[in-house]
Every structure is written in structure tokens, then in C-alpha cells.
Amino acid sequence: MNPVKVRNVEIGTGLPKICVPIVGVTKEDILDAARIIKTTAADVVEWRVDWYEDIFDFEKTAETMKALRDVLGDTPILFTFRTSKEGGEKAIDTDAYVELNQKAAKTGLIDLVDIEAFTGDDAVKAVVDTAHECGVKVVASNHDFHKTPEKEEIVSRLRRMQELGADIPKIAVMPQNKKDVLTLLCATEEMASEYADRPIITMSMAGTGVISRLCGEVFGSALTFGAVGKASAPGQMGAADLKTVLDLLHNSL
Template sequence: MSELKVRDFVFGDGTPRICVPLMGRTEEDILNHANLIRNEIDRLDAMYKDNPELRIAVIEWRSDFYEHLSDTKKLADMLKKLRDIFADRLLLFTFRSEEQGGELRNDRVGANLEPVMKTAIGSGCIDIVDIEVTCGNYKIVRATTAAHSEGVTVLMSYHDTRKTPHDEEVIDKLRNMEILGGDILKIAVTPKNEFDTRRIMDLNRRMVSESYKPIVLIAMGEKGVKSRFKCKETGSCLTFATVGQESAPGQLEAADLIALLKNQ
């Protein structure tokens, strides 16, 4: 697996980067949560000043919760405000469909995807954009090409909120993501038992040696918690933690996750 540098942060170097989701429906809710995260970043940076690799690196704005998402002017203004708050961190823009575990209904995604992505990618405010591999190859290629032309890294994602697919299905999806131009390849699954979690962790370890791109495989929910903090063992390049609000089941609080990573 090759390393990928995005500003001051490296993905795929053996240490998982920590990502915290930013949630909220209204501007007030979003900014309140952003300031809460900012305060926690500063507190944890001071606490772990001798371990800079453990700092929160990425803020994922879950824009699918935003009430004015379809208003591109308000969307651009919000991105600027978030960029100012997190000037020293990476800003990941995520527009999650309901099918993939998000807030938006599928019929809204089709209509809103292109103008929303165009606004976010062209804003100059984001470092990484999440592109769902389920949205269709034509839209994927258009969005990926636009992102790369603006110097924006593409995190290509797939979420299975019902089960853990067979290994070969996961491998096929990862290879397809790589072909379609993903820079970071992310698959999150839902384990039914401990065996599923071990299987997805073993597969992460295997694919790190076979893929040219940084990979993150996540087992969601309580049964998959181990996959979120055993990242050094599996080679996963990214792990998600919470500050106040979780965006997916099984996410640990950032402070707890950092403590676990430090002791590995």
C-alpha cells in the first residue's frame, strides 16, 4: 500500500488517522458542535503533545443532516465557517444517502448530488470528499475528475448496514473503487457476530498488502468496536471517533479511542 499525504497528514503509514464526525441540522447546531469539537481538539492536543500522531486529523461534516443543503450559497457559507474553525485540520465533506446509512432519502440524492458536490469541491474549503460507490459510475467519474482537478482527495465509500458481505464481494468493491479513482478506499459493514468482525479485520490486513491505495475496513456496531481501535494491527488508515454525537453505531469517544491507541 502506498502512502498518501494530504496537507500535513499521511494516510497509509501504519498509524491510523482519527476522524470525528460533525453533525447538526441547523446552522446553530452545526457551529455549536464544531466549537465543541474544536475545544476537544485543543484539549487532547495539549494532553498528547508528545504524540502528535494521535491527534484528531480529520473533521467529517455530515452535510446530509443540514437543513439548507440544497441552497448552494448557504452551503458555501457554511463551508467557509467550518474551514475557519478547523484551519489546521483536514475537512472531509460527506453527503450520505439513506441507502448507505445517511439522512437523505434516495430520491433527493439523485437531484442534489451534482450541484452539492460541485459547490463543495469548488469551494476551496475542503480537503477530502466522500463519494459513494453506489451512486453510479457516470456520477462517480464526474465527481472524482472534478475533485482531482481542484486538488481534493477522494475517499470512495461503501456501507452495508445489514450484513458483512463475503470476502470476495468486499475485494471486488475495493478493486472497483481503485479503478474508479478513489484515493482512500473505505468499506463499512455490519457484523452479526465476533467471527464477522475478525474476518473483516483479517481482510483489511490482507488488502493493505495487495492494494496501491490506503484502505479502511470497519465493522460497525457494538460487535465491531474492536475494528475501530485495532487499526495498527490491521493497517487501516483511518478510524472514526465521536465528540458528542456519533454518525455510525459503535464509534468510541475520541478521548477513549486515543487512550486505547496510545497503549498499543
């Protein structure tokens, strides 16, 4: 498995890296959150731009991105527009979605960009190609807020993301019961041990699935999401508590 290096962070080796989302609406909210996150255990910051009030004005978006970079320094930034169909705050048509992600990659201000894997193969490849030309890594993602697919389907989706050229395949699913969490963990282990040649990110959401956010080093998930302030998805722990548990598990392995 080949780790993915972004700035001084190597995703895919050692402890799972902690990514903290920023879900501010205004520029001021976003920068205030970044200043707080900068003092925490965060390895990566995800800017959830679907929350941002001026996201459809790219000039303002670029200005905020520059200010965010100034605050965060060498902390890697993941640029994510989560669409409403996958649990995000806003709807966007495919062409605009692709263009937004391509423009973000071209600024040189971000390190990773998230593209929803089932936007369409051509759309995904367009973002992957532009991002790679700009030295930006790509997280291909899929979110199911209703259920947990069968193990074979989870593995199939992750393998498809890998085939599309994503640097880091990611899937998040909703458990209906404890067995669903085991399904996600079994799929993670199978993907990591048999098919993945790069880091993967997996999680089972809500309180039932919180264990999946903690045991990535055991089963093969290379990054986990923790909250500082407002969480961006159900089941996110505070980043400080998350770091404590990850360290405890790591030291026991």
C-alpha cells in the first residue's frame, strides 16, 4: 500500500490521521473555527464549502480559501462540497460541481479535493485529471445515510473509486444494527488486505457505528473524522477524545 503524503502528513502509515471539518457559514465563522482547530490534534482540516454562504461566488471563495490557508499554515486542507443528495447543505448541478472542484484545485491553496464517486465517471475523471495536474490529491467518496450495503457492495464501490484514479477511496454508511457495523469493518479489512494499493477511509455512522471511527488502524481505515465544535456528520467524537483513544489502541498493538 502506497501512503499519500500531503504537506507533512502521511496518510496510510501509523495512526489513522484525524480530519476535523469546518462547517462555518460566513468567512468570519470559518476563520474563527480554523484558529481553534489549529490548536488541536487535527492532522487535516476539511473545509465543508457547501455550508459557506458565498460558495457560488468563486472570487469570494478564493479569498476565503487564501485567508484559511494563512491561518492553517502547513495543515493540509481538504476542499469538500458535499451535495444535498449525499447529506450536504446545498444542491448543485454536475457541470458546476466539476468546475468548482477544478477551480479550487488550480488555486494552489488546497491539498486535497473530495469528489463524490457516483457523480458520473466522466465527471470524476475530469476532477481527478485536473487535480493531479495541479499536484492535488483526490478523495473519492460515497455516503449512504439510510443503510449499510452488503460487504461485497462496499468493497465493489471502493474498488471502483480506486479504478477511477482517486488517491483515497472513502465510504460512509448508516448502520441499522450492530451487525451492520461488523459488515462495514469486514469490508474494510477485505479491501485493505486484498485489493487496496492506496489508503482507504471507511466509517459506520451514528452512535452505533462510533467504534468504526476508532479502530481504523486494526481494520485498515487510514483517516477518521473528529469534531471541534459543530460536527459535520452523525457519530463524530470530539477530536481530543478521538486522539486519546487512537493513541491507546496504537500503543497496545
